[in-house]
Amino acid sequence: MPLVTASPSATSSSEYTARHLQVLEGLEAVRKRPGMYIGSTDGRGLMHCVWEIIDNAVDEALADRGNHVLVTLYADGSVSIADQGAGIPVDIEPRTGLTGVEVVFTKLHAGGKFGGGSYAASGGLHGVGASVVNAVSARLDVEVDRGGKTYAMSFRRGEPGIFADPKSGPSPDSPFTPFTAGSELRVVGTVRRGVTGTRIRYWTDPQIFLKDAKFDYDRLISRARQTSFLVPGLALVVRDERGLPDTPGADGPHEEVFLHEGGISEFTEFLAPDPSVTDVWRLEGESTFTETVPVLDAEGHMTPTEVERTCGVDIAVRWGTGYDQRLKSFVNVIDTPHGGTHVAGFEQALLKVFRKQLEVNARRLKVGGDKVEKDDIMAGLTAVVTVRLAEPQFEGQTKEVLGTSAVRQIVSKVVERELTERLTSTKREFKTQSLQVQEKVVSEMKARIHARVQKETLRRKTALESSSLPGKLKDCRSNDTEHTELFIVEGDSALGTGMAARNSEFQALLPIRGKILNVQKASIGDMLKNAECASIIQVVGAGSGRTFDLSLARYGKVILMTDADVDGAHIRTLLLTLFFRYMRPLVEAGRVFAAVPPLHRIETAAQGRAKGEVVYTYSEQQMRQVMSQLAKKGRTVKQPQRYKGLGEMDAHQLAETTMDPRHRMLRRVTLTDAENSERVFDLLMGSDVAPRKEFIVDSARELDRERIDA
Template sequence: MAQDYSARHLQVLEGLEAVRKRPGMYIGSTDSRGLMHCLWEIIDNAVDEALGGHGDRIEVILHEDSSVEVRDVARGIPVDIEPRTGLSGVEVVFTKLHAGGKFGGGSYAASGGLHGVGASVVNALSARLDVEVDRGGKTYGMSFRRGEPGTFGDGRSAPSPESPFTPFERSSELAVVGKARRGVTGTRIRYWADPQIFIKNARFEYDELIARARQTAFLVPGLTMVIRDERRLPDTPGADGPHEEVFAYSGGITEYAEYLAPDAAVTDVWRLQGTGSFTETVPVLDERGHMVSREVQRECEVDVAVRWGTGYDTTLRSFVNIITTPKGGTHVAGFDQALMKVFRKQLEVNARRLKVGNDKVDKDDITAGMTAVVTVRLAEPQFEGQTKEVLGTSAVRAIVSRVVETELSARLTSTHRGDKAQASLLLEKVVSEMKSRISARQHKETQRRKNALESSSLPAKLADCRSNDTERSELFIVEGDSALGTAKLARSSDYQALLPIRGKILNVQKASVSDMLSNAECASIIQVIGAGSGRTFDVDIARYGKVIIMTDADVDGAHIRTLLLTLFFRYMRPLVQAGRVYAAMPPLHRIEVAGGRGGKEYIYTYTEAEMRRTVAALQKKGRTVKQPLQRYKGLGEMDADQLAETTMDPRHRTLRRITLADAARADEVFELLMGTNVAPRKDFIVDSAHELDRERIDA
């Protein structure tokens, strides 16, 4: 068989067959990510119309029958006959690959769609797709089954991909299905993803859709995005009924940068705008339909919103014609190049005042605490692949770099009082970051040369362990000296270390870095773990394999645990990401059960519900339960044997691992619960008050 290989073994896939045979080539995957990519293709077509000034409202509806519908009030897909194919514009768009109005024909100055495959790919991968177009006072309609045009016999029942289907045989028909009001134009597309293509558990992610809709509304000022979820899925806002969210912003990317910024401001949001032109050799269709190469003049619009805050995290979003480019490209490279050039020049000019010395500023020093939205608009940008994650148009780099360099230099050298003060603070922050990086590197090198016995700078209150094996060692952060005394007797000093803290530590979400470092408790924790903090944190040199937060099982204990987790999340996040931070689970109750011959048995329970179930089960068996039950108010009420058996001994204890599945969502929650802005927290408490179980209040 291997020898017998000739031209008859070759397959030529025609039209949409190629898409169904190799869907991953067009949408990346056939799981939820691919399903969402199909939806973006349809939404982006509607957004391109709004970007061109046609239409100001887009609605996305997630129907209960697993279909999704996208509505716009733009120009509507052309319904007249396309002369080369003899098909209506609607059928060309949905059945022909590389067909559309975005190949330089003048319909779109800048668009997210480029390859003319988006709508046809979605059609090919749908069990059913219905499209309706309002144009010229009429409503035109057409249906497709897995890319093939025809009619569905729905009868009186709701439209379904399971309805009888009759394909068109001799010629296709774009039917007039109703009347449209005078002057009203637009498109409605509803489709059911094909279960033969997508995996069983693929579904539209509501949170991702909301984030994309909000982002699009920021990028296209004046556009209203409406998301409606009618699926009633559990654990979604629409679980109890249809849920609708509307997004509309007039501030553009300035407002977007303010929304993304996670920290207090050092500078205002600076808008850096400009244009540049370049020539490009591209193949175009001539009057006879032949492809010829011509040089064309392109215009590139650059629009950047950037601000710096007090934190050290960097938030960067980049877009080309409102299409997000998560892996960057030439526009981001140009932005980075300009940042380095401008700041190095400004630090050189102000070297004496800022006490820069001979050190060189690094990119990480500049981008610490920076939030930036980088957007460019140009006709027919070159992307790497249909998923459009990386911009490849080389000329854009120089244009973005020149615009950012010019505008940012003007800001940093401005004589305006407000700009001058902000520029001074920003340069001081960059120099501070640079010195912190160099100091941390030197400290790290020094630490690597030391062994555990040589280190004498650890806090006196640390009860360290004897083992130097990081994988095996554990650090218990315990609440108060009373718990420390019991824990010392309960621990295995070979591999379990204890660090007591006094009550509630500083809320680092509200505090500055300097306030955090000057706080004795926070500084002790960072010092004992020994891996640095913030941007310089190195999880590989942490002194302990597990960090276990052991607080009382009451409201105050929960608050202390939250404050400690805020410290870890904000300044030692890699430790959380590595799954090395835990919360101990001390019991709430001890149930004493009478045994035979005067013996006693002790059972520990960890929740109120578990205690009730256990007592009921024991009484049902005829066992005698001593009343009242012992309710532990704190760790100090336990003796060493009880604490070891229930909370510290690896053979019997239960630990709760702290995970970080969604960093962005976690960041939002920490900012809501622990941040400086009080009003959203008050709203959250008021809105969630009905979920409180009054019996859980220990009063």
């Protein structure tokens, strides 16, 4: 379809006539408005071009034509995608008089995925992917193995022709001769009978893309891994020959192979961030629907025709102990990050099924009169939702939202039938898991209601409202959240010293009794029942888990003040686990700190005119260095005082070293990589002992024995 734009020379309505209109034909429209087709001209648009070609190669695997795709990043900035599919048709297309290869790469909305029967379900749908990539490329080469021969054609910014390449290899800067009288699909070699496939290599056009646009290797790896999960048996190989620093291929060509036979069940396990409550459940089914679409008749006219479609539904779900949810949705292996009708149908069925089951088991599960909501069910859920159908309707070329309305009802019915069967199964393993997941949903519902009530009743700060806070909290007077600080201290002895050392205007103290519950292992219900955990959540005042609202936090800083020994480190780790699991936005905002109390107090005697001085040190090594330096100066040093706990410090010492903002040292707890942090917390604090034991054994050689506090 031509793209019509208005010329900027039209300055007024009287001067604006038809001659000011520009009609952009074919690939010229793509080069004029690339963002309309690939989303942007930065790195995201660059990667979208790669996805378009990879998706076409994967479509061949979906059609059972080939099971191997090779993606190669070259040092000259080009990228190639090779598949073992049927190969692009090389014969003449009758309406245009061009070969199939030239039609695919130069004509918008041309391809074999408009209902001709060649592809039952595919990711390439609009017939613009290959031609758009060609349009925004400085050079594109295509080779097709078909019928015992290898055919080749090259393009420069969408125009077919021939490059005069030197012996050093192909380059977009090589002399180019466009075809004039007619195009030529060259035969450049032979292959064995039965060998088919397509190889595409292209160089992006610097006239189109921003200078800093680069191929993102990590995103490419992630996409390749994801696709291999979605197409079991497909081997996706990514080869990096760029030799870029700080990449796996920095020291030479690097290759990664992705092949997963377990499909979306394996994908769900890979995505899951927490220990399991249920196994991975597969919910599968299919149904048909009719829709009216324009179909090209024998005379070349588009005629509205009612056609019957088949929609296949394959969903994997798995509930874990956490509250984070991970839902990935796909249509014909195309990622739909913003969902669509298939996700809406899935969520609709989840809510309907669980409400019905909890109503049946209300007395057993102590549901009460409250109704479960969608978020209660989705907490801790990892799900992969996939549907396959011919010619799905997407919102735009970037295919981020599915719009085919009939899919919603089909997915809903399949999920309702299959999930009900699992939740009501009399098989022992399913029965146990069904009860566990229903108990978890009820716990999430109660946690949500508890958090809502807490938010409604806990406000800062009137005499009436402050009475609802724990009695052991020693609150501050200020209402200014920007400057207030909550110190979580270990034990009553530290509380007593802290009370005398603090500035009561803006510093609050909350004592805890030793080691709190390890919430990485415990359920959310057990966590809420634990007095220490409940007190901390109540005092912070912003809720917990998915209901946590950072804007309601009662303090600007939360400071963990524990003893400078092994037990203190353990308590600090348990507290950090609580904040990471249930108050993560506080950590992400950089509002959680660890106090750094000193280990030693070194006091020198007065000598002549030199007054005695006090030096605090924070490690054995630092203490020895300070002692050595003082000895060299001839200073007399009293016996260093070794602090075993905060309670051993005088109030003025604690204030000077740990609590007074003018002198203290704090360590900010940061979260740079949530996934890696999740794995570390699960390794160190989770219920699976074997990986932790292996970690301790492997790390024993690196342990500095001097750091053992014994």
